[in-house]
Amino acid sequence: GKGATFGTKFAASTIGNVLEWYDFSVFAGLASVLGEVFFPASSRVAALMEALAVFGAAFVMRPIGGAVFGWMGDAVGRKTALEVSIALMLVPSVAIGVLPGYGAIGPAATGLLVALRLCQGVAVGGELVTAYVFVAEHAPSAKFAPFWAGLVLDGANCGTLLGIGVVAAVRAALSAASLRRWGWRLCFLLGFPVGAVGVALRRRIGDDEPETLGQRNPLTEVWRTKRFETLCVA
Template sequence: MATMTAAAPSTAVDTRSIWKVILASALGTMIEWYDFYIFGSLATVIALKFFPTESPTAALLSTLATFGAGFAARPFGALVFGRIGDLVGRKYAFLVTLLIMGGATTLIGLLPTYASIGILAPTILVIIRIILGLALGGEYGGAAVYVAEHVPDNRRGFYTSFIQITATLGLFVSLLVILIVRGSMPTATFNDWGWRIPFILSIFLVGVSVYIRSKMKESPLFTKLKSEGKTSTSPIKDSFGTARSWRTFFLVLLGAAAGQAVVWYTGQFYVNTWMKSALKINATTADTIVAVALLLGMPFFVVMGALSDRIGRKKVMMAGNLLAVIFLYPIFLGIQSAAGAITPEVKDAAGKVVTPAVAANPNTVVITLLIFLMLLFVTMVYGPIAAFLVESFPAKIRYTSVSLPYHFGNGYFGGWLPFIATALVASTGNIFAGLWFPIGVAAMTFIIGMLFLKETNHVSIHDETEESYPTPA
């Protein structure tokens, strides 16, 4: 990366103002993650509502593919809203994305099922998921940049880590809402129409966040650039118009974002689907296990963000990737062992399932601790990455440049992981085959990151005269 100079710690920091910025940014981002992940958290139910049900596995794969379609759209959203954020302002861009997310999520809760309108149901669902992906593509980069441009250089990892918590918090809240709604009614009622409630609730959460965000001021660094006429007139061209910038993009993508994505989605998302489908753990039990593990793991995003301020972003992120490569398979093997025996499926004379196969007596404490261990790897790769991305690009194109590699990594490497992993399991008959993909990608990121990325934690983003794209090693 480019030559970097030590940033002097800020001496005049309005801590109260910083926490207001973090609260407003984090609340909205958490709600957008909730909107995005509520779909995946209900994948096994949605599969039977919006797709033909002749084959439950095919229906689940179709649902996961629809989930992946939203991720595939995220890089395009990063370009669209990143451009708006670099031209008009950070605040305006992520106010718009929040409104789009809330509206689209609510529409899923109101959408007629396959039984009612046939092929139109999955078609509309895919379109809504693409819209959600576009909006989320503009949200994360805006929130990360907005917070980073308000805080002192020497504590950027610590403060931006609160934005990093929001993805896990959004997933946790989605699971919590599902557990509450599912527990308040009979299973048949939940599967019939109760699953719609978590989607419809989004409109109320978004209303609160929009009100709070509307009171926020624009990023001081962006305001200064705009007043001096130094903002970019063509953010996309300025971000990706040279061979050097594309080389930087691919190194950040493959040496940081890709590994972060697969570790995140394996440790927090795929493991949940895998426990339900491969180990036959009851859905409520699996959701509760993951929710508790998430709650235990969330504080460590801040721990790892703060640690990266002291010892460097690269050391923390690469260690997380390496630990994931070494321990993902043993952890999943341990979860299988703790899940115990599966009672056989019972069918009647007509071939209809009377009693589904189920894990009879899973050791929930052991499984929770094993998932918590995976979450520590997640916090290592994810806690420092917002600060790392912000420090890799200059302010006038930061929104666009930060958003694209992050959402490309999470949209393609991470978002398609549940589908790819589930398909590998289905095609091989090996319940651990799905781990080949995340382990391979995390290994690639560790090698590329160690060889080519340089440290960024001493870059001053407030000194534009010394800042440039990172030059690859």
């Protein structure tokens, strides 16, 4: 609620990055399997390259996600932006886990996979930006705000390692045939508990927002006051 501790707010912000980068690493680790499941069986190499292209396409959407969710955070609040961003990652992740393959629904499987991955790319771009800003704004000390914001990235690192570990364990436990039939789906669906915890935490962080909420032209203000820094980042 409104009196949520900083620890709760930090955990709520960080767990979204755990989920999102867990899903990204799972997709990368299973690219060879996903290529066979979701693309025409012309050759295994071609299917792998097509799956990796879909994986990379999500990164193209990250700047769009950063812009959209940056605006949303300023316009309606960081809490709302955080709730939308984790939902935009969790729903496609579960959907990929239950999506029929190319053999069942043909090219529609490929198209749906691409669409779901693009949604996840938007979510990742929005999640990082919003989580950084939210943690910095609610840090107990302004002096250490950059430190706490930097720690948010550890969620992404933890998610990546978790995804690699899950894929390695499932590959070791299952035969190649079982992995292709259903094992790969398990890897995606195992991200659901993480996302569910994230949704629950974000509902508890309250509605208290900084005074900058709703300001009309935040980009104009940044350009006016931080022009040199903006050019350096660009």
